[in-house]
Ligand SMILES: Nc1nc2c(c(=O)[nH]1)N[C@H]1C(S)=C(S)[C@@H](COP(=O)(O)O)O[C@H]1N2
């Protein structure tokens with residue numbers, strides 16, 4: 001995607017550069033990154049569900065979800081494919097508004113985020129249960145575009161953007177931390193952009209083994 005107008009971190013004013021994590025470039029465009037097709041939204045079939053290690057399962061219909069209190073959030077987005085966008089204004093339902101309505105069991109420490117179509121991503125409950133996490137319904141006062149996760153997308157601004165599941169449909173509370181979709185495919189379990197948690201230890205180890213094997217083969221010839 002080299003046609004995007006990217007600004008390398010090194011070329012930015014210091015005040016702006018300090019908001020851009022290492023290895024990232026700024027873009028003012030908003031690339032669409034989706035694995036698979038954009039799901040069709042059917043309001044009568046849509047629900048948001050909290051399940052797993054909870055005292056009682058909770059479910060909101062589209063109508064009920066829209067009656068929850070709203071909040072706005074301006075956040076930065078950092079994608080593992082090396083682009084960042086600053087000052088994105090979203091509004092929607094804060095995650096804490098949801099968590100306040102769910103009795104999560106004390107042993108729950110992780111959350112599997114479930115999204116359409118068959119997308120998952122794993123988070124520590126402590127990363128989700130924060131004052132900057134949002135279930136976004138609007139971007140710049142307009143309904144969130146379908147390709148960016150409309151009608152509803154999770155935002156976890158402090159982590160790489162693959163943790164911000166588009167077309168989010170529920171939280172599953174867990175006492176274990178199984179990998180979600182990208183995490184199974186070698187992405188990092190935690191994904192802090194400031195320490196460049198891009199790919200998992202496992203992947204690095206596998207890659208090291210492959211490199212070592214390749215080197216052995218070369219030497220053996
Ligand atoms: N449901 C779902 N959510 C998803 C994805 C996806 O393929 N499906 N891609 C993730 C990845 S890898 C990125 S980088 C961001 C991209 O969001 P954007 O298309 O709005 O830029 O969405 C994340 N959320």
Ligand SMILES: [Mo]
Nearest residue numbers: 033079080162
């Ligand atoms: Mo991504």
